[in-house]
Amino acid sequence: MIRSRFNIPHSILRFLILSALAMLCVGPLAHAGRAQSSVLSDAKQKQAPPPVYPGVKKMQAWIPMKDGVRLAVSLFMPEGASANEKFPAILSYLPYRKDDWSLYGDWQQMAYFVRRGYVGARVDIRGTGASEGNPPDREYSDQELEDGREVIDWLSKQSWSSGPVGMFGISWGGFNSIQLARLNPPALKAIIAVCATEELFHDDIHYIDNLMHADEFELGMDLMLGLTRAPDFPVDEKALATRFDADPWFALYLKHQRDGEFWRRASLAPDHYAEYKVPTFMIGGFIDGYRDSIPRFLENVKAPLKALLGPWNHSWPNDADPGPSVEWRGDAVRWWDYWLKGEQNGVMDEPRFEVYMRHWYPPDTNLATVPGDWRAENGFPAANTRTEKFYLGESHDLTNVASPAANALATDQLKYVPSTGIEAGFWWGDFTADQRPIDAFSLVYDSEPLANDTAILGWPKVHLNVSASAPLADWFARLSDVAPDGSVTLITGAGQSGAQRDLASNPTELKPGQEYALPIELHVTSWVFPKGHRVRLAISNALWPMIWPTPYSMTTSLRLGGADASRLDLPIVPVEPPARPTFEAIANETIPASEVEWSGETWPPHIWTVTHDLLTGTTHVFWVGDDQGKFNFGVMKDHEQMSYEITDANPAVSSIHGEAFTSVDIPNRALVWSVVLNLKSDQKNFYYHFERKLTENGRVIREKKWDETIARDHQ
Numbered sequence: 001m002i003r004s005r006f007n008i009p010h011s012i013l014r015f016l017i018l019s020a021l022a023m024l025c026v027g028p029l030a031h032a033g034r035a036q037s038s039v040l041s042d043a044k045q046k047q048a049p050p051p052v053y054p055g056v057k058k059m060q061a062w063i064p065m066k067d068g069v070r071l072a073v074s075l076f077m078p079e080g081a082s083a084n085e086k087f088p089a090i091l092s093y094l095p096y097r098k099d100d101w102s103l104y105g106d107w108q109q110m111a112y113f114v115r116r117g118y119v120g121a122r123v124d125i126r127g128t129g130a131s132e133g134n135p136p137d138r139e140y141s142d143q144e145l146e147d148g149r150e151v152i153d154w155l156s157k158q159s160w161s162s163g164p165v166g167m168f169g170i171s172w173g174g175f176n177s178i179q180l181a182r183l184n185p186p187a188l189k190a191i192i193a194v195c196a197t198e199e200l201f202h203d204d205i206h207y208i209d210n211l212m213h214a215d216e217f218e219l220g221m222d223l224m225l226g227l228t229r230a231p232d233f234p235v236d237e238k239a240l241a242t243r244f245d246a247d248p249w250f251a252l253y254l255k256h257q258r259d260g261e262f263w264r265r266a267s268l269a270p271d272h273y274a275e276y277k278v279p280t281f282m283i284g285g286f287i288d289g290y291r292d293s294i295p296r297f298l299e300n301v302k303a304p305l306k307a308l309l310g311p312w313n314h315s316w317p318n319d320a321d322p323g324p325s326v327e328w329r330g331d332a333v334r335w336w337d338y339w340l341k342g343e344q345n346g347v348m349d350e351p352r353f354e355v356y357m358r359h360w361y362p363p364d365t366n367l368a369t370v371p372g373d374w375r376a377e378n379g380f381p382a383a384n385t386r387t388e389k390f391y392l393g394e395s396h397d398l399t400n401v402a403s404p405a406a407n408a409l410a411t412d413q414l415k416y417v418p419s420t421g422i423e424a425g426f427w428w429g430d431f432t433a434d435q436r437p438i439d440a441f442s443l444v445y446d447s448e449p450l451a452n453d454t455a456i457l458g459w460p461k462v463h464l465n466v467s468a469s470a471p472l473a474d475w476f477a478r479l480s481d482v483a484p485d486g487s488v489t490l491i492t493g494a495g496q497s498g499a500q501r502d503l504a505s506n507p508t509e510l511k512p513g514q515e516y517a518l519p520i521e522l523h524v525t526s527w528v529f530p531k532g533h534r535v536r537l538a539i540s541n542a543l544w545p546m547i548w549p550t551p552y553s554m555t556t557s558l559r560l561g562g563a564d565a566s567r568l569d570l571p572i573v574p575v576e577p578p579a580r581p582t583f584e585a586i587a588n589e590t591i592p593a594s595e596v597e598w599s600g601e602t603w604p605p606h607i608w609t610v611t612h613d614l615l616t617g618t619t620h621v622f623w624v625g626d627d628q629g630k631f632n633f634g635v636m637k638d639h640e641q642m643s644y645e646i647t648d649a650n651p652a653v654s655s656i657h658g659e660a661f662t663s664v665d666i667p668n669r670a671l672v673w674s675v676v677l678n679l680k681s682d683q684k685n686f687y688y689h690f691e692r693k694l695t696e697n698g699r700v701i702r703e704k705k706w707d708e709t710i711a712r713d714h715q
Helices: 103-114 142-156 172-183 216-224 237-243 249-254 293-300 328-341
Strands: 055-064 070-079 087-094 119-124 161-170 188-194 280-285 305-310 353-358 372-377 386-392 411-415 443-446 454-458 461-468 474-482 488-497 516-521 525-529 534-540 555-559 567-573 596-601 607-613 618-631 634-647 654-666 669-681 685-696 699-711
Touching: 055 103, 055 142, 070 103, 070 142, 087 103, 087 142, 087 172, 087 328, 103 119, 103 328, 103 596, 103 618, 119 142, 142 161, 142 172, 161 172, 161 328, 172 188, 188 328, 216 249, 216 634, 216 654, 216 669, 216 685, 249 685, 249 699, 280 293, 280 328, 293 305, 305 328, 353 454, 386 534, 461 474, 461 534, 474 516, 474 525, 488 516, 488 525, 534 567
Parallel strands: 087 119, 087 161, 161 188, 188 280, 280 305, 305 353, 353 525
Antiparallel strands: 055 070, 070 119, 353 372, 386 567, 411 555, 443 534, 454 525, 454 567, 461 516, 461 555, 461 567, 474 488, 474 534, 596 618, 607 618, 618 634, 634 654, 654 669, 669 685, 685 699
């Protein structure tokens, strides 16, 4: 299934590094003018209202759009409610097939809210799942958002509805909650966005840090677009012509390799924060790729906000991996009760920002629980944050004093090794291996052992003075913790395209040998360095396979001292927090076994291997993932696999190969939708190939191929 958008809980990435290079968130109107207390005290135990209704019943309905298309909705209703009771609606609006792929996750989240006095509405986006119409040509299309406004209006006017509507979701459902909130539909009174961002080009899965990224989302999403509705899975011409023949999305994203209207159209950042009015509860995790949205909201949005930032990957906090999990749904019900029911429950008198301070742990790709503690803050930056500067020294050290003027011309040089970066993970998230193998091909600068425990919270920033022997180069900065035994744990990092040094919307080539000032803002993080550990900053020009490599062999230079010396700025906070939040015990919601039983996951994969050919200099990454769902109509299985390949001596020629299938076994029919993705580059172009195939009982009934040559645009 789909890692970066999917609604099923995720376990953390567990992979094996086999590289030959390896080293050993009176009622709402009364709140509008009230400021929160500037003094925090230890938080009282928060308690969500207990369940009021004994169970949940699910009903199917159609929502008519103005153009005659009907969207399919599953309504999760309180069982045992009286005929005259009315409830606010909570909407989840996704393309992820409510009747099969997302059914398990929908039950998990909806049941908790519904039993406490809400109607959950799970709607398939136009042209996906059980909804009618043509599928969209991209994520967050104008049609998707316009339909969303109509859905919200429809929900507010139903006989069971009290009028107010809330919206929530993880990943895609969080993205479009933010986007619809920006449009301010009258009935939409509050949202909860989990693991989501308001900045599409820089943060989203296609161009991480504005740099080209390709992963299983491209494979899985373009497979899912071709599937017809459950439970009958029609394969007639009418059904297949709109879905199976729909153009894959990845090729469209490849044609927009720089920031611009294509990405700005659905982004809140950077120019639309002032117009954002809907109360928003933001939730994220420090090893999730979308975490930067939380401090940006706290800094820029004037609407009422609440934020929760834990140690998690791309997952719901009540089923988080890694732990510790927390029961966020209790806070969510109190949030909904305040904004959708007008209850004065004190939720807006609490600290706006609850954040987990991660403490050191050794590199461990299987870590189940992140050590640390919670802290409560009234906003971001945290109270009493100060910046401590560390300058990059000639002895590959980090010091609080810049190099003397006499050393203004001191530089370090780095040969570009395109296959560098495997140990840094796949999207500035996941758990990562020991960083020593990647550090061996990086410029590395270490502090002296720290005299005291040292806590950071915020965006570390790096200021570099760089040049390159080639017209296109990327720079990557990684912040790590070096333990006394030498092991190196990645804390955070970020990349910056040299071509995008001025504007991501107007990249320009570098002049070989010319020096450029290059600021890099690392992804938001928390960490407590123990006494005796060292701070490490590592600089490289590759982070493969996370980021597609630049095409030229080269050497880069980093000037250390002189005017505006290269440095690392760390956001230091007191180790002891102003207050600590508390959470109630996690509740288990029963999912009807007759609805769905789920096992496995396509991401994170269950096989992950890396091989390096010492004779050819070619490195190959390969992973495989599988899952299975048992439904009342039959069994669905998903398989995905991808491989990445690069040769250090010829970085222009890089490639990925992906294969995936979804099989559906229902009475008297065995259906298999399958796809193949190939993407290869040279110095000037990307060469894209994609194919879909559908078989029924072993017989091919439809297939289609796409081939395009797309020019590289400073990527």
